[in-house]
Amino acid sequence: MQVIREVENYIADGRSLYLALGNFDGVHLGHQKLIRELVAQAHSEGGLAGAFIFEPHPSRVLAPERAPNLLVTAERKAELLRESGLDILIYNSFTAEMARTSPRQFVENFLVDKLAVRQVYVGFNYTFGHKGAGTPEILEELGNEYGFGVRIIPPVEVDGELVSSSLIRSYLEEGRIDSAGKLLGYYPMIEGIVVQGEQRGKTIGFPTANLAVPADLSIPNRGVYSARAEVAGKIYKSAINIGNKPTFHADYPICVEAHLIDFEGDLYGKQLRIFFRRKIRDEKKFAGIEELMTQISLDRQSVIEED
DSSP states (O other), X not given: OEEEESGGGOOOOSSOEEEEESOOTTOOHHHHHHHHHHHHHHHHTTOEEEEEEEESOHHHHHOGGGOOOBSXXXXXXXXXXXXXXXXXXXXXXXXXXXXXXXXXXXXIIIIIIITOEEEEEEETTOOBSGGGOBOHHHHHHHHHHHTOEEXXXXXXXXXXXXXXXXXXXXXXXXXXXXXXXXXXTSOOEEEEEEEXXXXXXXXXXXXXXXXXXXXXXXXXXSEEEEEEEEETTEEEEEEEEEEOOTTTOSSOOOEEEEEETTOOSOOTTOEEEEEEEEEEEOOOOOSSHHHHHHHHHHHHHHHHTOO
């Protein structure tokens, strides 16, 4: 998949462009259905399957104080979209000036003049243009006027629940890994660089990697989780602690610590990906080191015994 930064850098290669519009945070099951249908049509008709995404998320420009955290990084999103079969991904900067673009101007300037789209795919709740005035129905009308097709993908439900990034986010905030995973279609994941922490884990026999997670990335609620950690292409069973270390501190920032089972070596400065499998227990303040070590041993064994 080719990744293009800024729409001006797109160069047509003679194939018709079939384009998905949206932010696709998490690339959840609803997004996957949209992309799957787009790719099938584009490739069956000899076209190019692409997606157009504004970066950063418009809410971070328009109302940063209310902007929700993201389910995946931009890099992980691109990876998931590539796995979905897209040929091209266009990231375009979103600015305050861009926010003043009317729905018609967006269609004319981007979809028609610069991209010459043949077919556009959007979700049922897609909005675009100044103050979100553009709806899928308006896009359909403009498509008829300018000569391109519009396919509106209806909502996707799982176990009677409407799949959405906001619902997945709320499940993560509650520590409901299974529920979030069902809507995503894969294990929830966070990633970051390993940085130096308090190094207490090493002194009690359970070394942990302190993960610096991007500030705008959603993380599960406080507690201990079973997970798989990926570092340098290798996977390790892991116990993850998310919390503020109440046994040792009255007040401490939320941190993410990963104990990689059977890992040997130095992780500092390395990129680490954590794939959550399930929540083991809530965070707890222990009476002392001995009680904490006993519980960590139990948590670790619980992870080891998993398939």
